[in-house]
Amino acid sequence: MPSTSRLGLVLTLLALSVVGAPPAKADGSCTAGKYCLWLDSNFSGCKYEFDRFEPDLRNSYFTDCPQQSVNDQVSSFDNTTGRFLLMWSEPNYKGKLLCVTQHQRANVPLDMNDKISSIRAYAFRQPGCN
Numbered sequence: 001m002p003s004t005s006r007l008g009l010v011l012t013l014l015a016l017s018v019v020g021a022p023p024a025k026a027d028g029s030c031t032a033g034k035y036c037l038w039l040d041s042n043f044s045g046c047k048y049e050f051d052r053f054e055p056d057l058r059n060s061y062f063t064d065c066p067q068q069s070v071n072d073q074v075s076s077f078d079n080t081t082g083r084f085l086l087m088w089s090e091p092n093y094k095g096k097l098l099c100v101t102q103h104q105r106a107n108v109p110l111d112m113n114d115k116i117s118s119i120r121a122y123a124f125r126q127p128g129c130n
């Protein structure tokens with residue numbers, strides 16, 4: 001076998017191993033410009049990364065745990081954007097409200113832990129948020 005085709009085979013195998021790599025494991029990082037939610041506190045467990053409004057988290061599933069609904073399960077979050085996030089305990093932006101500031105990364109307060117059901121982002125701080 002000429003060395004050039006052997007090199008080609010090696011490169012093909014390398015490419016296949018990259019393509020066939022398993023999806024990224026759950027970790028505590030969040031891509032810049034996205035919002036991230038975790039099933040557990042301290043940015044651990046299943047993660048959901050998104051960048052849109054979420055009127056009803058019953059329709060959303062953790063990226064790395066496709067059977068696990070995000071609804072009523074969120075215990076920590078990371079807002080890597082310059083926007084303000086509002087999180088509600090009920091779908092369609094209703095119920096109890098949790099205000100998240102720009103670039104805030106924290107555990108969900110105890111009174112909202114495992115309750116968040118809808119999320120919306122705003123360019124400006126909203127009434128009802130300090």
Ligand SMILES: [Ca+2]
Binds near residue numbers: 089
């Ligand atoms: Ca809820």
